[in-house]
Amino acid sequence: xxxxxxxxxxxxxxxxxxxxxxxxxxxxxxxxxxxxxxxxxxxxxxxxxxxxxxxxxxxxxxxxxxxxxxxxxxxxxxxxxxxxxxxxxxxxxxxxxxxxxxxxxxxxxxxxxxxxxxxxxxxxxxxxxxxxxxxxxxxxxxxxxxxxxxxxxxxxxxxxxxxxxxxxxxxxxxxxxxxxxxxxxxxxxxxxxxxxxxxxxx
Amino acid sequence: xxxxxxxxxxxxxxxxxxxxxxxxxxxxxxxxxxxxxxxxxxxxxxxxxxxxxxxxxxxxxxxxxxxxxxxxxxxxxxxxxxxxxxxxxxxxxxxxxxxxxxxxxxxxxxxxxxxxxxxxxxxxxxxxxxxxxxxxxxxxxxxxxxxxxxxxxxxxxxxxxxxxxxxxxxxxxxxxxxxxxxxxxxxxxxxxxxxxxxxxxxxxxxxxxxxxxxxxxxxxxxxxxxxxxxxxxxxxxxxxxxxxxxxxxxxxxxxxxxxxxxxxxxxxxxxxxxxxxxxxxxxxxxxxxxxxxxxxxxxxxxxxxxxxxxxxxxxxxxxxxxxxxxxxxxxxxxxxxxxxxxxxxxxxxxxxxxxxxxxxxxxxxxxxxxxxxxxxxxxxxxxxxxxxxxxxxxxxxxxxxxxxxxxxxxxxxxxxxxxxxxxxxxxxxxxxxxxxxxxxxxxxxxxxxxxxxxxxxxxxxxxxxxxxxxxxxxxxxx
Numbered sequence: 132x133x134x135x136x137x138x139x140x141x142x143x144x145x146x147x148x149x150x151x152x153x154x155x156x157x158x159x160x161x162x163x164x165x166x167x168x169x170x171x172x173x174x175x176x177x178x179x180x181x182x183x184x185x186x187x188x189x190x191x192x193x194x195x196x197x198x199x200x201x202x203x204x205x206x207x208x209x210x211x212x213x214x215x216x217x218x219x220x221x222x223x224x225x226x227x228x229x230x231x232x233x234x235x236x237x238x239x240x241x242x243x244x245x246x247x248x249x250x251x252x253x254x255x256x257x258x259x260x261x262x263x264x265x266x267x268x269x270x271x272x273x274x275x276x277x278x279x280x281x282x283x284x285x286x287x288x289x290x291x292x293x294x295x296x297x298x299x300x301x302x303x304x305x306x307x308x309x310x311x312x313x314x315x316x317x318x319x320x321x322x323x324x325x326x327x328x329x330x331x332x333x
Numbered sequence: 334x335x336x337x338x339x340x341x342x343x344x345x346x347x348x349x350x351x352x353x354x355x356x357x358x359x360x361x362x363x364x365x366x367x368x369x370x371x372x373x374x375x376x377x378x379x380x381x382x383x384x385x386x387x388x389x390x391x392x393x394x395x396x397x398x399x400x401x402x403x404x405x406x407x408x409x410x411x412x413x414x415x416x417x418x419x420x421x422x423x424x425x426x427x428x429x430x431x432x433x434x435x436x437x438x439x440x441x442x443x444x445x446x447x448x449x450x451x452x453x454x455x456x457x458x459x460x461x462x463x464x465x466x467x468x469x470x471x472x473x474x475x476x477x478x479x480x481x482x483x484x485x486x487x488x489x490x491x492x493x494x495x496x497x498x499x500x501x502x503x504x505x506x507x508x509x510x511x512x513x514x515x516x517x518x519x520x521x522x523x524x525x526x527x528x529x530x531x532x533x534x535x536x537x538x539x540x541x542x543x544x545x546x547x548x549x550x551x552x553x554x555x556x557x558x559x560x561x562x563x564x565x566x567x568x569x570x571x572x573x574x575x576x577x578x579x580x581x582x583x584x585x586x587x588x589x590x591x592x593x594x595x596x597x598x599x600x601x602x603x604x605x606x607x608x609x610x611x612x613x614x615x616x617x618x619x620x621x622x623x624x625x626x627x628x629x630x631x632x633x634x635x636x637x638x639x640x641x642x643x644x645x646x647x648x649x650x651x652x653x654x655x656x657x658x659x660x661x662x663x664x665x666x667x668x669x670x671x672x673x674x675x676x677x678x679x680x681x682x683x684x685x686x687x688x689x690x691x692x693x694x695x696x697x698x699x700x701x702x703x704x705x706x707x708x709x710x711x712x713x714x715x716x717x718x719x720x721x722x723x724x725x726x727x728x729x730x731x732x733x734x735x736x737x738x739x740x741x742x743x744x745x746x747x748x749x750x751x752x753x754x755x756x757x758x759x760x761x762x763x764x765x766x767x768x769x770x771x772x773x774x775x776x777x778x779x780x781x782x783x784x785x786x787x788x789x790x791x792x793x794x795x796x797x798x799x800x801x802x803x804x805x806x807x808x809x810x811x
Contacts, residue, residue: 237539273335274343274398278453278465281350282472285446288357289476292439296482 360438406808426571447473455586490567501550508543565633574673614641615747652809694767714755
């Protein structure tokens with residue numbers, strides 16, 4: 132067993148355990164942190180597979196940006212956990228049994244032998260990973276890449292359509308009017324006759 | 334690198350993409366009472382795209398972007414009818430949306446993006462393209478279902494659709510990853526070539542099972558039908574009309590690409606699986622539909638049963654079977670727009686006309702609409718000489734030709750059961766006394782014209798089915 136394989140098993144075990152934690156932990160903040168761990172150990176597995184760019188992108192984009200946003204959302208939502216988990220314990224044995232049977236069946240069918248085969252590396256030319264990925268993305272996979280961009284556009288449109296609401300009677304700022312304001316309409320200089328103050332008594 | 338030929342092959346899709354983006358920008362500058370501009374521009378865009386599809390159709394199947402995109406006869410027929418169905422949906426839904434303050438520019442943008450997803454999906458030449466086209470379609474559909482934010486039922490339906498849809502996409506991707514593992518390629522043609530000599534036949538078969546699960550979900554075939562009734566009922570009727578029509582053509586296109594173009598070598602295996610899905614869909618769809626009081630739910634279960642009929646043709650696995658299935662998909666899309674269109678036409682502010690009891694005595698109030706609804710119901714039931722009858726005959730013949738006589742017998746029995754609940758609607762319209770507030774049909778002229786043309790087409794195509802069938806057969810002949 133090489134060191135690489137040992138690392139792979141270690142990271143894979145951490146990934147699986149952390150993923151289990153995401154769906155079983157009671158505290159949703161802990162669940163999000165587990166998800167961060169899942170992403171992180173997945174990135175480590177990708178590093179082992181020599182997909183450096185993907186690993187770095189996963190850490191930077193998902194762990195760095197998306198999950199932090201997630202954490203904010205979860206902290207703000209203040210979800211009551213108990214009612215959500217009513218049926219959880221009751222269905223847990225059945226769920227585990229089904230999952231175990233499915234896993235056993237799949238392993239029996241596909242066999243560990245098939246998995247032991249190492250697939251050919253995606254990059255036979257031996258370029259740097261980033262150069263190869265970039266070139267493939269903009270030549271062979273140009274069309275899927277552009278469609279992925281369209282899907283993101285639909286995501287934005289859907290988010291706007293589902294959340295943007297024009298509310299009546301809400302106070303809001305209008306920067307254009309704020310900038311264009313004339314000082315004379317805001318500040319009124321009042322001329323007053325000077326007044327003699329009361330002499331302090333003694 | 335893409336060449337000019339690649340771009341020309343993709344011209345209809347590129348035009349639609351550009352036009353949707355323009356429409357999105359134009360709509361921002363319009364007031365709410367000027368939305369008719371967006372509406373008619375969207376219909377125009379669909380028409381122009383349809384013209385580009387037909388006029389630029391190459392004589393022989395052409396691929397673009399290194400096999401990612403296939404433009405052949407099948408894609409042409411499916412695109413033309415998907416565009417037609419989307420156009421019908423747009424025209425039928427305008428009065429309904431206007432009455433409910435749902436007449437948003439985003440409705441048009443999302444429908445057009447979903448149609449773009451359909452066009453890319455039915456032209457996919459690679460597993461990546463199938464997945465991306467499907468996501469473009471379903472993501473737009475989730476948002477459309479949730480469009481009515483103030484309705485609890487609508488939000489519930491959207492969440493259910495989203496969660497189950499994500500699960501099905503996961504299944505599909507899992508199956509695709511196994512197929513990639515077994516064949517080492519994402520290109521559908523190469524997968525078909527490699528599947529015969531694959532070193533991992535069990536892995537391939539395993540991937541196939543997951544593909545079938547994904548396909549079954551997208552069709553709404555039993556036992557993957559659980560989302561369908563809730564989504565049909567909960568979504569605004571205009572959106573239900575869309576989900577019930579054009580995406581069924583996309584589902585057929587996806588199944589054809591995956592099963593024939595990609596997994597054609599495993600025909601004996603998926604034939605059996607589709608037969609099981611067909612029997613379950615026919616039985617569950619038709620029997621549960623009898624118990625429904627809500628018209629939209631009843632039509633949802635009727636969809637499930639119709640997907641069973643469609644699988645009869647698909648399971649045949651020959652060009653004749655595929656053309657029968659495609660004919661059925663087209664027929665179903667037109668019947669769905671007609672039957673949901675009646676609900677759209679009868680709905681008004683504060684009244685959905687979605688219970689079967691709401692149609693009581695429709696014949697006395699509005700004989701023309703009652704007649705159109707009767708046409709749609711008879712066609713769904715498969716009564717001669719309507720369109721639905723001939724489509725059913727074709728898929729039954731395909732099943733018998735494939736040596737699945739038992740399946741054809743089950744399908745005929747299911748059709749007899751189905752006759753009951755379709756005729757129930759007709760009985761309510763013609764023989765029951767009207768009660769409650771009088772039903773008033775929408776007076777919008779474009780809706781009346783399109784709905785009447787749609788329902789009458791079911792009769793006309795039932796009598797002159799020849800050209801359409803010949804077109805479907807030509808698509809698979811090449």
